Amino acid sequence: MCRVLATRPRGTTDVLPPRSERWIRREQRFREVCRAFGYPEIILPMFEHAELFQRTVGEATDIVEKELYVFPDRGGRLLALRPEGTASAARAYLENGLHRGPQPVRLSYVGPMFRYERPQAGRFRQHTQMGVEVFGADQPTADVEVILLAAEYLRKEGLTELSVRLNSIGCPDCRPAYREALRRWAHPLLPELCEDCRSRYHRNPLRLLDCKETRCATALQEAPRSLETLCSACEEHFAAVRGYLADLDLPVSVDPNLVRGIDYYTRTVFEVVHGRLGAQRALCGGGRYDGLVEVLGGPPTPGVGFGMGLERVLDVLESAGETEGDARPDLFLAIADERARSQAFAIATDARRRGLATLFDLGGRSLKAQMKAAARAGARFALVLGERELATGTATLREMDTGQERGLPLAEVVDALCRG
RNA sequence: GUGGAUGUAGCUCAGUGGUCAGAGCACCAGGUUGUGGCCCUGGGGGUCGGGGGUUCAAAUCCCCUCAUUCACCCCA
Numbered sequence: 001m002c003r004v005l006a007t008r009p010r011g012t013t014d015v016l017p018p019r020s021e022r023w024i025r026r027e028q029r030f031r032e033v034c035r036a037f038g039y040p041e042i043i044l045p046m047f048e049h050a051e052l053f054q055r056t057v058g059e060a061t062d063i064v065e066k067e068l069y070v071f072p073d074r075g076g077r078l079l080a081l082r083p084e085g086t087a088s089a090a091r092a093y094l095e096n097g098l099h100r101g102p103q104p105v106r107l108s109y110v111g112p113m114f115r116y117e118r119p120q121a122g123r124f125r126q127h128t129q130m131g132v133e134v135f136g137a138d139q140p141t142a143d144v145e146v147i148l149l150a151a152e153y154l155r156k157e158g159l160t161e162l163s164v165r166l167n168s169i170g171c172p173d174c175r176p177a178y179r180e181a182l183r184r185w186a187h188p189l190l191p192e193l194c195e196d197c198r199s200r201y202h203r204n205p206l207r208l209l210d211c212k213e214t215r216c217a218t219a220l221q222e223a224p225r226s227l228e229t230l231c232s233a234c235e236e237h238f239a240a241v242r243g244y245l246a247d248l249d250l251p252v253s254v255d256p257n258l259v260r261g262i263d264y265y266t267r268t269v270f271e272v273v274h275g276r277l278g279a280q281r282a283l284c285g286g287g288r289y290d291g292l293v294e295v296l297g298g299p300p301t302p303g304v305g306f307g308m309g310l311e312r313v314l315d316v317l318e319s320a321g322e323t324e325g326d327a328r329p330d331l332f333l334a335i336a337d338e339r340a341r342s343q344a345f346a347i348a349t350d351a352r353r354r355g356l357a358t359l360f361d362l363g364g365r366s367l368k369a370q371m372k373a374a375a376r377a378g379a380r381f382a383l384v385l386g387e388r389e390l391a392t393g394t395a396t397l398r399e400m401d402t403g404q405e406r407g408l409p410l411a412e413v414v415d416a417l418c419r420g
Numbered sequence: 421g422u423g424g425a426u427g428u429a430g431c432u433c434a435g436u437g438g439u440c441a442g443a444g445c446a447c448c449a450g451g452u453u454g455u456g457g458c459c460c461u462g463g464g465g466g467u468c469g470g471g472g473g474u475u476c477a478a479a480u481c482c483c484c485u486c487a488u489u490c491a492c493c494c495c496a
Contacts, residue, residue, distance in 0.1 A: 007487080010488090067494080083495095084495095084496085117495075118421080118422090118493095120490060124496095127495095127496060129496060130496095207494095260495090262495095279492085309496030310496080312496060334454090336454050336455085337454090367453095367454050368450095368455065368456075369449085370456090372455095372456050374455095374456065375456035384455065386454060387454090388454075396455090398455075400456070403456085403457090
């Protein structure tokens with residue numbers, strides 16, 4: 001085996017059956033929920049002009065600064081593998097003139113995202129996000145709708161122990177003032193803070209608030225909160241979001257320390273977290289991005305959405321013993337005599353056309369080995385075809401779980417299985 | 421980018437200087453010439469992650485490197 005040719009790139013994964021079957025079920029269920037909420041799917045490119053992400057996600061963010069997969073193509077364009085879905089969706093919304101049609105525009109998407117990160121539990125260089133976006137809606141009900149959609153999907157997957165973390169980081173009117181206020185307040189504490197926090201002070205003071213170092217956390221306990229300095233419009237918006245969510249039987253906690261690492265967010269930001277998931281416990285992250293479309297040269301357009309990590313959802317489900325979606329064949333044809341092979345092809349074709357998952361042996365193995373293969377594949381029924389069946393026109397159908405057998409005319413086997 | 425742990429069969433791992441490198445599970449075949457699961461027997465499968473060094477002798481000790489993994493930063 002060649003070490004390089006037969007090794008996947010760092011941070012990527014091969015998703016094998018049966019996990020791949022479960023994976024597909026998760027995508028299906030997400031699409032069902034999106035359909036129920038009226039969010040048709042948009043299919044977007046996996047790479048874009050690098051500038052799209054640099055300008056929207058933000059030059060100074062980790063995602064752009066150190067995680068973006070950028071490359072020049074053969075025509076000299078600077079492209080980037082998408083690190084997230086919202087910027088692409090906003091670009092497509094504008095480029096295709098959706099902003100000129102009826103508003104709001106609701107969209108969903110499922111697909112791979114790429115970030116050059118050091119892999120760890122729940123984090124990869126290629127991961128998959130299921131997300132939704134609403135463009136052209138500034139009402140707090142839109143924020144509530146997308147949070148509700150995320151929660152409804154996760155509920156349908158049978159997940160419990162979920163909670164929604166919620167915060168408002170203000171808008172271009174009130175955020176700069178808050179940043180300055182926080183900086184001024186923290187300045188005298190700088191010598192006590194950790195090295196990371198001293199650099200956060202300059203780069204992104206909001207990040208000071210969620211440092212995990214205990215000495216920083218205690219030092220900053222009394223820091224001013226963004227929630228206390230929201231402008232009245234943001235204040236009102238946030239109060240409305242909280243109010244609707246409170247009526248909805250969702251475990252929501254307002255967390256003034258929740259800060260997200262993408263520049264385009266305004267007002268509402270949120271995460272859905274699950275307790276038992278290692279250090280990367282956010283299943284879902286999102287928020288409002290009222291200035292995003294305008295940055296791309298479009299009209300002022302409010303928007304809100306989220307991205308959900310498919311691998312993380314699967315991890316939680318599998319840690320809870322999830323097996324839904326595991327494939328199980330209905331019928332295994334064991335061939336005891338090569339002269340029965342044509343008959344086997346005919347029965348298999350009939351069964352498959354009628355929706356029964358049917359396998360049969362490709363030849364050269366003993367009947368015993370074939371029965372073993374049938375059991376291993378998890379087949380519900382096995383049918384032996386040989387000289388005897390050809391002569392009498394009847395066969396023995398064996399139910400694998402119980403070992404019970406019954407004789408049936410060959411022509412009726414598929415009918416019997418279809419009836420259950 | 422930073423720190424820790426780990427790389428031996430498909431999987432989980434044993435083997436810390438000394439014959440040709442092992443176990444369990446899995447896989448294939450036979451025992452049972454038309455029937456899976458239990459049992460028995462046999463079989464296939466390894467550049468001991470890679471390279472260099474020390475030594476009469478290296479899976480084992482040293483250096484480098486690659487990969488995996490967990491955590492930090494950050495994020496889904």
